[in-house]
Amino acid sequence: QQIKNISNELNNHKKEVQILRSEKDTLESVLTMKTADVKKSLSNELVRIEEEM
Incomplete structure (x- = not known):
């Protein structure tokens, strides 16, 4: 479960970096x-x- 959460968080960060x-x-x-x-x-x-001068 913790690995899944970390993976989801990493994917969210990747999307944010792309944005x-x-x-x-x-x-x-x-x-x-x-x-x-x-x-x-x-x-x-x-x-x-210059034209005015």
Whole structure:
């Protein structure tokens, strides 16, 4: 019985790790996209400012 409980607990931890890895990958993707958006916005703003000078 104890082995079964430990096995179930281990499986639950494995599932939790998979979920956390998936969330990490999603967050990395979102941050990468947001970083690209910010860089593009700053670049566009720089061009606009240079044109005004």
